[in-house]
Amino acid sequence: MISLLVLGTGGGVPIPGRAPTSNLVTVDGQKILVDLGPGALSRLVSSPHGPDSLDEIDTIIFTHLHPDHCNDIVHLLFAMRCPALESKMPLLMMGPPGLTNYMSKLKELYGDWLNPLHRQVVITEFSSDETFILENGGAVTPFIANHSENRFSKHNFGYCFSDKTGSKVVISGDGGPSKTLENVAKGCDLLLIECSTPDELAVDGHMTPARVAGLCNVTRPKKTVLNHFYPAAAELDLAKLVYDNYDGSVVMANDGDFFTVDQGK
Numbered sequence: 565m566i567s568l569l570v571l572g573t574g575g576g577v578p579i580p581g582r583a584p585t586s587n588l589v590t591v592d593g594q595k596i597l598v599d600l601g602p603g604a605l606s607r608l609v610s611s612p613h614g615p616d617s618l619d620e621i622d623t624i625i626f627t628h629l630h631p632d633h634c635n636d637i638v639h640l641l642f643a644m645r646c647p648a649l650e651s652k653m654p655l656l657m658m659g660p661p662g663l664t665n666y667m668s669k670l671k672e673l674y675g676d677w678l679n680p681l682h683r684q685v686v687i688t689e690f691s692s693d694e695t696f697i698l699e700n701g702g703a704v705t706p707f708i709a710n711h712s713e714n715r716f717s718k719h720n721f722g723y724c725f726s727d728k729t730g731s732k733v734v735i736s737g738d739g740g741p742s743k744t745l746e747n748v749a750k751g752c753d754l755l756l757i758e759c760s761t762p763d764e765l766a767v768d769g770h771m772t773p774a775r776v777a778g779l780c781n782v783t784r785p786k787k788t789v790l791n792h793f794y795p796a797a798a799e800l801d802l803a804k805l806v807y808d809n810y811d812g813s814v815v816m817a818n819d820g821d822f823f824t825v826d827q828g829k
């Protein structure tokens with residue numbers, strides 16, 4: 565079984581009620597934070613679907629290193645210095661090439677404040693298409709998203725999560741249409757896809773309702789969930805706009821929404 569707790573549905577510009585991007589994906593019981601935009605941690609501990617304690621968080625995966633996707637890592641690591649936490653499990657931090665350099669720059673600023681009291685931080689930089697096997701037989705496979713290079717990393721990733729029964733959840737990360745995204749998302753159970761702007765404000769490297777519809781007509785996900793809204797998009801009924809050109813299941817996510825997929829049932 566795979567579950568998706570959407571912690572933040574906003575983008576790089578603040579919107580009332582929508583934190584920047586963050587998600588908690590649980591694959592056969594293993595909890596994985598996927599991005600950590602500002603405000604993610606308070607959303608995480610506020611949700612009935614969140615962990616009982618930060619001790620349950622062993623894995624963090626970043627799609628890319630823009631601030632709206634990773635700034636709460638400072639908050640999380642500092643919080644893990646709390647003596648009340650007990651886990652001694654390694655904290656796995658994974659993402660695109662450049663993650664090690666990003667973390668070393670933060671360490672230059674914060675020093676020991678970023679060392680969890682009882683836990684070792686282990687950083688892994690993914691190569692695209694390199695599948696990482698999860699604890700209980702599931703897997704996560706990165707793919708290159710169509711998004712601009714940033715100061716730390718040439719590549720931005722999306723991720724495909726699968727469980728041992730064959731359930732498949734795809735998280736697009738930030739990115740415009742691409743053949744790679746089409747191939748990965750084809751026939752998935754759930755597609756969490758960014759929809760940053762209305763069609764009339766379309767920019768390279770991001771999706772719009774018409775672009776999402778075009779992708780979904782090719783890939784036919786069982787459910788499509790929209791996120792990563794900038795202010796002009798957040799004001800619209802984006803699912804309705806996707807339905808103008810697509811007849812599948814589409815929802816516009818809110819912070820705190822929770823979804824499950826289970827092909828084993």
Ligand SMILES: [Zn+2]
Pocket residue numbers: 575576585630632633738792
């Ligand atoms: Zn973003």
